[in-house]
Amino acid sequence: MLTVSQLVKRVASPEAGGAAVEIVRVPELSLAAGEQVALRGESGSGKTTFLHLIAGILAADEGKIVIDGEDVASLGESQRDRAREARIGYIFQTFNLLQGYTVLENVVLGMSFGPGGVDRARARQLLERVGLGHRLHHFPRQLSTGQQQRVAVARALANRPKLVLADEPTGNLDRTHGREALGLIREACREAGAALLLVSHDPDVLAQFERVRDFAEINQPRVPLPRAG
């Protein structure tokens, strides 16, 4: 489902006087369809950049990212946008809900830019599935943090993704809500048949995955990492 090989990303680093510094070099990582994998990594280790590369938000400098048979690393920005909308769901640590839109509209927007078109009934079903059927027309600011995370989960699944990327999805939640949210993400991905690649530094979260990989082992940049973020 997902095969990453010889992936390299460099960014201009102020600490290096503006010179390009490698922050991602992943020789190999693969995920089977429906598989759930957790990546352990500390802050500033390049995990978010790695997920952005897979999602096509950032362009890779070298290497391949093959998702469902297509190498997204070789695509132009517009095609990467299309590929992201078609196959990937993204759950952000800060949720990144659109504050001016209702809960239902946030989920609807998750399926608006792809070829599948808008299915409001599905958006409602997803919100009911995450327990927010009674909050469809609320705005994010009217919800608790835990509820906002559930909206983000529903939105990530709205476009029927093959792969869900989750970046510290429980980072902003307390232990109880974090556990609840993680359970929901895993279950929802399983039900939707989507693979899940989750990054976290929380041992409690990582302990729940059968397959956990250390990002520091996977990512081997050729120069020392700039400590960002």
Add this chain to the structure above:
Amino acid sequence: MTLPLIVYRSLRQHALSTLVTAGSIALAAGLLMVVWMVKEQSQKAFLETSTGFDAVLGARGSKLQLVLNSIFHLEASPGNISAADYDQIKKHPAVKAAIPLALGDNYLGYRIVGTAEELFTTVEYSPGKRYQLQGGGRWFAAGQREAVVGSFVAARLGLKAGDTFQPYHGLAFDAKAQHEEVYTVTGVLAPTNTPTDKVLWIPLSGIQTMKGHDPRTATDVSAVLIQLRSPTAGFMLDLMYNKQGNRLTLAYPVAAIIADLFGKIGWFDRVLALVAYLVALVAAGSVLASIYASMSARRRDLAILRALGARRRTIFGAVVAEAAVIGALGAVLGFAVYFGLLAAVANVIRTQTGVTIDILAGHPVLWIAPLGMVALCAAGGVVPALKAYRVPVAETLSPTS
């Protein structure tokens, strides 16, 4: 469905600036339409009013003054012409109709004009249109102290058939200058939307023999409205009165004299139009500025939309569409400004000149100006749209880990 949702939500989130900006667009669109339509409609109305008669004969003086005085009932009369001159033009073979006018009195500020009954019975005041009485009554009888009242005066002063009034001397109202004669209203004219509506019409002899008027001028008339049998006759009469004679003036052709007047005051229209164009530009600039100013606050939303799969061109299109929608909203509101302002201007013109402007008249400017504003606003939206287009997703959606 997505683009309208994005545009709608963005407008809602910035409701105040949306409304203020749309208001400035409305003012610009309304002003543009009003300036244009007042110019078009007033020219049209003035020209139509003056198409009933081909020429005006009066005392030596300005042709424009003669036309304004005898057809539009504005300005003072340049002087009188003798009964013999009137007879001569009336009997001229090239003249189809010659209607005498005698001025010099008013009633509460509205002009009293003495004329012959045939003005109402045989003459078309505009091609295909004859004067009519509203609500019964009859025309005045020659030599009697009777009056037919224009619809505007009748409505303003509450005059109806059977009422009486005492004229005042002079064209301007002076309470101390009331004549002794009492006139009876025999009928009220149906509205013609011409300056005739502002006049109280009495028999010619009424003005001529009013007590206090100079008995030596009792047979004079102030001007003669002329309809010709053929256009070439006008040039002949022009030669006779204006070039060879030096006592009288023939204002011919009337329409050309009015058109000339509009030509002379054309600079005023152009200044107004320039002001309107500048207001339109400023309004479009305010769309640009208001959206651009809110762009920092929107960066995150735009980055999220991009992360959800929105292409750069979708984001660009959404911002341009938002600017266009603000323009469209303003254009719609602009019609309220347009009708309000035009009604006020039309009222002033009608009160001052008796010429009626049709505020419901159609004209291409009524769709060109609103669409132009929408296009201008959309163009103004391109600048912030470019900024939106360039929003870097990954950086904006930090923190990174």
